[in-house]
Amino acid sequence: xxxxxxxxxxxxxxxxxxxxxxxxxxxxxxxxxxxxxxxxxxxxxxxxxxxxxxxxx
Amino acid sequence: xxxxxxxxxxxxxxxxxxxxxxxxxxxxxxxxxxxxxxxxxxxxxxxxxxxxxxxxxxxxxxxxxxxxxxxxxxxxxxxxxxxxxxxxxxxxxxxxxxxxxxxxxxxxxxxxxxxxxxxxxxxxxxxxxxx
Numbered sequence: 001x002x003x004x005x006x007x008x009x010x011x012x013x014x015x016x017x018x019x020x021x022x023x024x025x026x027x028x029x030x031x032x033x034x035x036x037x038x039x040x041x042x043x044x045x046x047x048x049x050x051x052x053x054x055x056x057x
Numbered sequence: 058x059x060x061x062x063x064x065x066x067x068x069x070x071x072x073x074x075x076x077x078x079x080x081x082x083x084x085x086x087x088x089x090x091x092x093x094x095x096x097x098x099x100x101x102x103x104x105x106x107x108x109x110x111x112x113x114x115x116x117x118x119x120x121x122x123x124x125x126x127x128x129x130x131x132x133x134x135x136x137x138x139x140x141x142x143x144x145x146x147x148x149x150x151x152x153x154x155x156x157x158x159x160x161x162x163x164x165x166x167x168x169x170x171x172x173x174x175x176x177x178x179x180x181x182x183x184x185x186x187x188x
Contacts, residue, residue, distance in 0.1 A: 001113060007161045011168070014106045018172045021098045022179050 012041035067186035079180040081138040083173045086180030099176055104140045107169035111144060115162025116152025130163070136170030 001007065020034030068075060068090055079086025084099030111117070118130040135141050144150045150166075153159055182188045 002157050007158065010109070011165065014102065015168060015172070017102055018099070021095050022175060027094065
């Protein structure tokens with residue numbers, strides 16, 4: 001398990017699940033909120049990665 | 058409309074005792090307060106995240122006051138409670154700085170501790186009748 005994307009996805013799953021469980025009481029709302037949060041984590045990380053791509057190291 | 062049972066009412070137990078239990082065993086505070094679904098998920102999720110971080114060569118940071126960022130990471134690590142001490146006893150968490158997953162592992166271990174601190178605050182709010 002050394003893939004950056006794989007570790008990012010697993011990390012996002014852990015954190016979004018924890019936030020969904022803590023911030024919503026209804027199980028259906030937890031699933032919806034957690035899925036949204038997970039999607040935002042992954043999409044924003046990939047988008048930021050591409051935005052930073054042209055910058056020199 | 059009356060609040061659903063177990064919600065909105067302050068616990069009769071001292072909230073600080075609940076916080077201590079919630080810190081020691083992730084999710085235990087919620088289980089104590091009758092939030093079984095939340096408690097069970099947190100009981101599995103947070104130690105699993107901590108263990109996963111150690112498995113991918115994350116490090117349990119020492120309390121080095123001379124290195125403020127290392128000391129802060131150590132505080133975050135302790136946030137996970139009992140799993141931290143079990144890992145120390147088992148001799149894991151040395152971290153492999155040359156491992157490609159070292160920094161990722163650190164992020165998992167640190168964030169697991171911080172999430173448990175958030176869980177403790179949530180349990181405190183429930184115990185005080187705020188949620």
